[in-house]
Amino acid sequence: MNRTARLYALVEELRAAAPRPLTVARLAARFEVATRTVQRDLQALMAAGLPVRATTGRGGGWSIDPRTTLPPVRFTEQEAAALTVALAATGHGTPYAAAARTAAQKLAAVLPEPAATTARDLARRIVALPAPGTDPTGTGPTGTGPAATGPAARAAVERAIAGRTVLRLRYADAAGRESERLVEPAGLLTAGGHWYLIAWCRTRRAGRGFRLDRITAADPTAEPAGHHDLAALLHGSAAAGARPPAALGAL
Incomplete structure (x- = not known):
């Protein structure tokens, strides 16, 4: 056991x-x-x-x-790591934020390896930049995307980030124009009330930010992605000053 x-x-x-x-x-x-x-x-x-x-x-x-206490609940390694990070990243203005962060601390205290390593790796790949009004990734003006990301696409993005695998995206820009991209995920950025997938885009051969609510489809692949530094991909953009949320620092 x-x-x-x-x-x-x-x-x-x-x-x-x-x-x-x-x-x-x-x-x-x-x-x-x-x-x-x-x-x-x-x-x-x-x-x-x-x-x-x-x-x-x-x-x-x-x-x-x-x-x-609640009866024990069994989590998979990935579930435990993701839940720990998600709880710790809860914003201070969110209802029950304090309880969420103490719950994250409790989970972190009992996480065994390799789940603890997975949680720390995920925490390092989430950054925040409070900057309302503009698109910090330089991919176009903010606004309502043409479609909300569905559960399957969100799950594919999450798996690709955690598993460091290549992801095939169908993405709509601010004008509604769709394109297909092969990307190598580096992490997530939250800014201006939106979440972005930060990745190396093979099509553009450069780092790009993809607003999650503009990703209309995402198909996982089994191909390993390169290890791209999140800060390096954001360097030179309006989001260059993004930092991990303070609550994730304890993980």
Whole structure:
């Protein structure tokens, strides 16, 4: 059993026994690991903010308050990493932003490798530039795009960024003219109330920004993309000063 599965199983075991405490020795025997391993796992759960506590003396041990926790939910590595980044990136003006950021901290505290590495890599590839009124990528004036990006296209963009694979886009500019592009994603930029895919465009042989709500179709490929530095692609553009959101710095 890997550490992620064991952490979830520990919570389930404590919830099932609650409010009766369980000893470290019993938990170690249950999961067939050393008592020191269980002790570290329980400390990690506490650091993540779960209501896990230890009591000393006769009949003591570790317990959890089931009234203040949700039942464990199992995430894939990609889901856990993406959720951590998305929660941490929640804007300060967004409702429940503070709760979202503390939830991200709890997730980050228990993420095992390689999910933690995936989360840190995603966090480094998201930048923000508060600049309303103009298109910071130099691809045309802002405005309402001709079509909203559908769920399938959004999912394809997300997979290509996370997996560093080439993406085939159908994109409509501000005038509604559509074109097809093969791009190598570098990351995401948020600016002026919009989100942009920043990528190396093979058609233009240069870095380009593609507003997400103007991407009308996106088809993933299995071809590995080159590793393009996000800051380098933004260099010389109005978005050159974009920086990672402060909340992502802790990941």
